[in-house]
Amino acid sequence: KAGVTQTPRYLIKTRGQQVTLSCSPISGHRSVSWYQQTPGQGLQFLFEYFSETQRNKGNFPGRFSGRQFSNSRSEMNVSTLELGDSALYLCASARGLNEQYFGPGTRLTVT
Amino acid sequence: GENVEQHPSTLSVQEGDSAVIKCTYSDSASNYFPWYKQELGKRPQLIIDIRSNVGEKKDQRIAVTLNKTAKHFSLHITETQPEDSAVYFCAASINNDMRFGAGTRLTVKP
Numbered sequence: 001k002a003g004v005t006q007t008p009r010y011l012i013k014t015r016g017q018q019v020t021l022s023c024s025p026i027s028g029h030r031s032v033s034w035y036q037q038t039p040g041q042g043l044q045f046l047f048e049y050f051s052e053t054q055r056n057k058g059n060f061p062g063r064f065s066g067r068q069f070s071n072s073r074s075e076m077n078v079s080t081l082e083l084g085d086s087a088l089y090l091c092a093s094a095r096g097l098n099e100q101y102f103g104p105g106t107r108l109t110v111t
Numbered sequence: 112g113e114n115v116e117q118h119p120s121t122l123s124v125q126e127g128d129s130a131v132i133k134c135t136y137s138d139s140a141s142n143y144f145p146w147y148k149q150e151l152g153k154r155p156q157l158i159i160d161i162r163s164n165v166g167e168k169k170d171q172r173i174a175v176t177l178n179k180t181a182k183h184f185s186l187h188i189t190e191t192q193p194e195d196s197a198v199y200f201c202a203a204s205i206n207n208d209m210r211f212g213a214g215t216r217l218t219v220k221p
Contacts, residue, residue, distance in 0.1 A: 033207060035211075042200075042211060042212075042213045042214055043155070043200060043211040043214075044211075045208065045209055045211075048208065050207070055206075055207065056206070056207060056208035058208075090154065090155070094207060097143070097206055097207055098143040098145070098160070099145070099157065099160065100145070100157070100207070100209065102147075102154040102156070103154060104153075104154050105154060
């Protein structure tokens, strides 16, 4: 069974731009969660989607948004990029509750 | 919201020794506690987990204990090997709202 995949793997953007990241979960998994990983703040929870609905949300500003499609694939969008948004963005999928499996991440650099 | 604290931030042991990492959580509603191992440049990998209705779980050299009353849980690695060197993260979750500790960098010296 294929694992969680994320595209693109690397991205360089300029301050003020917006970016969209994509995550394809493990087949049969309906939950997709997004995390931001930085050296200073560790792994921080952004939000979780289940059956196309945002079920949980972390403490990030409204510039961070997401959505999930009927095939469980998910996208997250960051608008008006700031230098501090540079991070590794990880998504994780789960069949139901709890056991989450991570993708390889998208490394976003904002200049 | 949930707050997870993890100690120590770094841990260095000799090969063959045991390693223990401890975490505390704040929200008594948390009901799922996974541990992830992240090697340099790789994705976090689920290595063991425990649910709130269980006090201890073991998988070969790895064990996790949970004390719900005190709201803390621990990871125990016995007979450590150099390939155990990585950053370990604990987490506490309520229905997939998962919050992580800051991580422990474990170094196993041969």
